[in-house]
Amino acid sequence: MKIAVCIKRVPDSETRVKIAADGKTIDEAGVKFVMNPYDEFALEEALRRKEKAGSGEVVVVCLGPAAAQETIRTALSWGADRGVLLQADSIPADPFQTATVIAAELKGTAWDLVLFGRMAIDDYSHQVGPLVAELLGLPCVTAVSHLDIEGTKGVAEREIEGGIEVVNFSLPAVLTTDKSLNEPRLPALKGIMAAKKKPLEVKPVQAGTGTLEIVALMPPPERKEGKIVGEGAGAVGELVRLLREEAKVL
């Protein structure tokens, strides 16, 4: 099995967001960056599929700044065979540009699977996977929470409102992974040592500007100062009154 996994370097979800002086980006000082949590499911799935097939290659692809080499090394320490950093000073604000650069890198290789996370936890865009699939002309299933593959036939499950969709597809395919798909491994020390020797190719890229232009990054509106209605069951009467008369939601 030849599998590509696209991983994004994102701020850790605990990060305190401080808006930079340009008013459009976050201030990265002191921010800890990690592999996008959803991409961990994609990487784990790729490694398991390769192990099960007994042969193949897992290649991680990341578009990001030079520092994203660290993110790729993490993936290599889990067991990926090699990494490609599509190096740009910054990640484009327009996901179509990101997808275009990634698709250009993936094109021309006969992948069995190309895996993505369901979404990146920084931009919440939910789209680079299906955009790349369209650009490569490959079938795509998004937000996969369960997966069976037999030869070139796949069956995936995805959560929809009030149920689960069971989807048939054919390989080669692009899949985006959701949380329930698997339990990502913890890298072993051995893997961390091995990762240092694995190939990591750095390719400078130039992404276009696209059609989404950031006007401003703003703090979320302050929620109106809430109030503690009271303590214990005795406060419930007042809570219900407030929900009815003040908030008007009952």
Added chain:
Amino acid sequence: MTTLAVLEQRDGVLRKISYEVVTAAQRLGGTVEAVVCGVGPVQGADQAGKYGADKIVTLTNPAFARYAPEACAQALAERAKQGGYQTVLFAASATGKDLAPRVAAKLGVAVAADITDVTTDGGDLLVTRPVYAGKALLKVKVASRPAVVSLRPNVFTPVERRKAGAAETVAVNVPAGRVTVREIKTAPAGTLDVAEAQVVISGGRGLKEPANFKVLEELARAFGGQAAVGASRAVVDMGWRPHADQVGQTGKTVSPSLYIAVGISGMIQHLAGMRTSKVIVAINKDKDAPIFKVADYGVVGDLFEIVPKLTEEIRKLHG
């Protein structure tokens, strides 16, 4: 200027979220053309006129009995290319999140995804989207024509604004595609999805054990079919509740009218999924729990005393 509002159906019945799409579309001014993919007539589609659709187009194809991602995307992209539309609007529902990028890619652009506000300023389309787990809002100018936009569910409350709602049916000739839905495993009848409910009551580790969620289920029932029970990741990871119920960064994003967090501390990743709720109530025994910082109303104390009392009061109202 025309907006193409993409509606959703399941089993031949229009999904309610469609009215939110039409409502957002009519906010942009100009005319609204609503479009839905179906095998034949879609029950409820005629209602789109009530929320501001000037015209309702049903694209029919035998593949549209269930969601057919590739066939739908092709049919919609072809429509979007013909029409001189300014904007194509989707719901950022499970289906919309899958479909919108496919259509956008065929138009050579990105989706301005999961937005919570949209305005026009002169000729510009400006959208607002929560990023970094809701810790910031990004204001984005969308320059493409058409602009492809998806709307966070439950944010654009349907507003009635009666328009002509003229109906048109067009049989489209598109291949079924390589990705097909063979089955939908539905949740037990009567269970409402947390992403769609008007009231969401979520429980966390404070519930102590899985069986205690019945306390929340009773409260949900007291709301008479409008409420769903959600969960924090902590209890989902312990296997107490299904993943479908998880609210937060690695679960669902919800924006109900009323969100009640019970025995949930309110870590940032949980807030990511619920902070755009209209009214937030927190019940927690720890007065310093971070959930009280985002809650409009808080009650400090033991949930096992407070929730049954609340159930009783709500029952009286709905009784």
